[in-house]
Amino acid sequence: MRFTEQKMISILRHRGYRLTPQRRAVLRVIASSHDHLTPAAIYERARQKYPDIGLVTVYRALEVLGKLGLICEMHTGGDCRSYLMRRPSGHHHHLICSGCGEVIDFADCDLSSLEQRLTQKTGFKIEGHLLEFFGRCRNCQRVDSA
Amino acid sequence: MRFTEQKMISILRHRGYRLTPQRRAVLRVIASSHDHLTPAAIYERARQKYPDIGLVTVYRALEVLGKLGLICEMHTGGDCRSYLMRRPSGHHHHLICSGCGEVIDFADCDLSSLEQRLTQKTGFKIEGHLLEFFGRCRNCQRVDSA
DNA sequence: CAGTAACTGAAAACCATTTTCATTTATATT
DNA sequence: AATATAAATGAAAATGGTTTTCAGTTACTG
Numbered sequence: 001m002r003f004t005e006q007k008m009i010s011i012l013r014h015r016g017y018r019l020t021p022q023r024r025a026v027l028r029v030i031a032s033s034h035d036h037l038t039p040a041a042i043y044e045r046a047r048q049k050y051p052d053i054g055l056v057t058v059y060r061a062l063e064v065l066g067k068l069g070l071i072c073e074m075h076t077g078g079d080c081r082s083y084l085m086r087r088p089s090g091h092h093h094h095l096i097c098s099g100c101g102e103v104i105d106f107a108d109c110d111l112s113s114l115e116q117r118l119t120q121k122t123g124f125k126i127e128g129h130l131l132e133f134f135g136r137c138r139n140c141q142r143v144d145s146a
Numbered sequence: 147m148r149f150t151e152q153k154m155i156s157i158l159r160h161r162g163y164r165l166t167p168q169r170r171a172v173l174r175v176i177a178s179s180h181d182h183l184t185p186a187a188i189y190e191r192a193r194q195k196y197p198d199i200g201l202v203t204v205y206r207a208l209e210v211l212g213k214l215g216l217i218c219e220m221h222t223g224g225d226c227r228s229y230l231m232r233r234p235s236g237h238h239h240h241l242i243c244s245g246c247g248e249v250i251d252f253a254d255c256d257l258s259s260l261e262q263r264l265t266q267k268t269g270f271k272i273e274g275h276l277l278e279f280f281g282r283c284r285n286c287q288r289v290d291s292a
Numbered sequence: 293c294a295g296t297a298a299c300t301g302a303a304a305a306c307c308a309t310t311t312t313c314a315t316t317t318a319t320a321t322t
Numbered sequence: 323a324a325t326a327t328a329a330a331t332g333a334a335a336a337t338g339g340t341t342t343t344c345a346g347t348t349a350c351t352g
Contacts, residue, residue, distance in 0.1 A: 106264060115279070135271050138270070
């Protein structure tokens with residue numbers, strides 16, 4: 001955590017952004033949650049530590065933090081935007097519990113052979129992919145069957 | 147196309163929905179486009195054939211057609227909602243050109259071994275996945291380098 | 293052909309996000 | 323430490339996509 005915060009500071013500075021308590025608050029909220037949070041949820045939580053923060057500022061902080069690669073935006077089914085801490089891993093994907101919203105990261109997607117096949121068949125130059133799994137975590141499976 | 151329309155009628159009836167010219171218009175627009183269209187774009191095109199249709203009705207038609215599995219909703223980056231004809235294939239994915247929006251379907255994703263690995267590691271019961279590739283189609287590559 | 297529930301269109305409501313603008317603040321400079 | 327200034331903030335208003343409401347219309351059943 002300390003690491004992340006240090007890193008954040010250096011990244012912000014390096015790109016000419018300022019380190020404000022609001023941005024710190026937003027980042028901490030996201031860092032301390034394992035779920036993906038909507039802007040409104042982030043706002044609610046950030047307010048507990050920093051009551052004067054405005055929703056607008058949360059949106060702006062999310063934009064900046066996203067631009068810096070510190071957090072990432074997700075598009076999961078219904079509600080379109082939600083944010084999650086970007087783990088150091090870089091390229092990765094999500095396994096999302098449809099019950100409680102828990103998110104597990106994984107990186108080993110190995111879609112290269114599929115990519116090659118698609119390139120050959122279509123002539124597309126493939127630049128990226130979006131891969132997310134949906135399911136039920138252990139806990140929610142238990143609740144389901146109860 | 148005729149096939150799709152016949153099928154649509156039977157599916158609608160079977161589930162207690164009515165076949166209205168508006169729904170037909172929306173479905174035809176989506177069926178006749180290879181791109182994924184936003185509700186607004188669908189509205190514009192539907193109006194050409196059926197000038198009295200309202201945007202609200204387009205939204206409602208999309209909801210129904212989606213529920214019936216005739217079209218599918220996509221979440222691609224920026225603009226959240228867009229719709230595409232569901233091809234008969236059933237389970238499939240999209241390869242999307244970031245230049246012109248062309249969409250190519252493919253079905254052979256073969257993520258089963260990855261799924262198994264994830265299940266073992268996490269205890270999740272995996273129920274589905276979202277996989278989309280992004281890239282540049284042949285045409286847009288040409289334009290890019292021009 | 294009549295009855296009825298489903299459907300439609302228009303306007304209004306809603307809600308998330310963005311913009312505007314006056315004020316405040318983090319940071320670099322003295 | 324004090325100052326200058328560009329960046330950031332908060333509040334209010336604007337925006338824009340989506341949903342709801344409601345009165346009138348229409349597809350289908352009998």
